[in-house]
Amino acid sequence: MAHATPGPKARPLSPHLQIWRWGPAMAVSILHRITGNGLAVVGIPMLLWWVSAVAGGPDAYAKFAGWVWADCSNLVWFGGLEFILGALVRIALKIALVGLSWAFFTHLASGIRHFVLDIGAGFELEKNAFWSVVTPILAILLTAAFWAALLLR
Amino acid sequence: MGNGTSIGRVRGLGSAHSGSHHWLMQRFTAVGNVVTTIWFVVSLLLLPNFNFITVHDWLIHPVPAVMLGLMIVTTVWHARLGMQVMIEDYVHDAGAKFAVFAALNLASFGAVGFGLLCVIRLALGA
Incomplete structure (x- = not known):
């Protein structure tokens, strides 16, 4: 079967991220x-660490909690490099956990947006831009509400 | 492979070469994720505290143990499919792609196996 020969002219390439003008739809997509x-x-290893700590017994659970949810006002900084590193890792893990909750709600909200798009709805320019802006904002509000409910109860 | 025209030559030759089944499984597992993760988040909020005894006594009951087991299966499955899409977009060399997929599959099976073992161990009170 003869293949059609490509034309001699160089075909235009799809523009890269730095050339594109950013819009809400592509922002929520990359998010x-x-x-x-x-x-x-990060999330699945954290989940598995937590489940295995509960399955492992009180000592394993205390160790998990001591790393992931350490009392940041009571960190031990002195005694050598390992203490400094330990304190930094504890702070990083706490930030990671809060970040994971934000990532979860963001992925959930934009995932539900994808379900709507999958049935062919919500592609009108204004409606699409509106929900592209609303989903990440909604996710931030849900994250804040989740932590408020946890910490203020 | 195609009918000789430019579009015919590229049809079915995206970076993945196929995909309807993958696309559907991504949606089915997403539905599972919505159900199980919302159960998980609401359950966490309903726990009075996160002491070992509280969390342990919650998870040894059959329904929470089954839901947690299902959540591990459906989230890891969904994550495996999603990471595949990312890898197909950014890893272009066929050999490297094969190696990354092999590692991804091992990690996914390992994650599900390890997670389920922990849940079973909890539920059966070992």
């Missing part, structure tokens, strides 16, 4: 990818 892969790479 969906970042939060999804973040949850996969």
Whole structure:
């Protein structure tokens, strides 16, 4: 079967991120990818660490809690490099946990937006831009509400 | 492979070469994620505290143990499919892609196996 020969003219390439004018739809799309892969790479190991700590007994659970949810007003900084590193890792883990909750609500909200788009709805320019802006804001509010409910009860 | 025209040559030759089944599974597992993770978040909010005894006594009951087990399966499955899409977009070399997929599969099976073992161990009170 003869193949049609491509024309001699160089075909235009799809523009890269730095050339594109950013809009809400592409922002929420890349946010969906970042939060999804973040949850996969960081969230699932964290979930497994937690389940295995509960299954492992009180000592394993205390160790998990001591790393992931340390009392940041009571960190031990002195005694050598390992203490400084330990304190920094504890702070990083706490930030990671809060970040994971934000990633979860963001991925959930934009995932539900994808369900709507999958049935062919919500592609009108204004409506699409509106929900692209609303989903990440809604996710931040849900994250704040989640932590408020946890910490203020 | 195609009918000789430019569009015919590229049809079915996206970065993944196929995808309807993958696309559907991504949606089915997403529905599972919505159900199980909302159960998880609401359950966490309903716990009076996060002491070992509280969390342990919650998870040894059959329904929470089954829901947690299902959540591990459906989230890891969904994560595996989602990471595949990212890898297909950014890893172009066929050999490297094969190696990354092999590692991804091992990690996914390992995560589900380890998570389920922990849940079963909890539920059966070992």
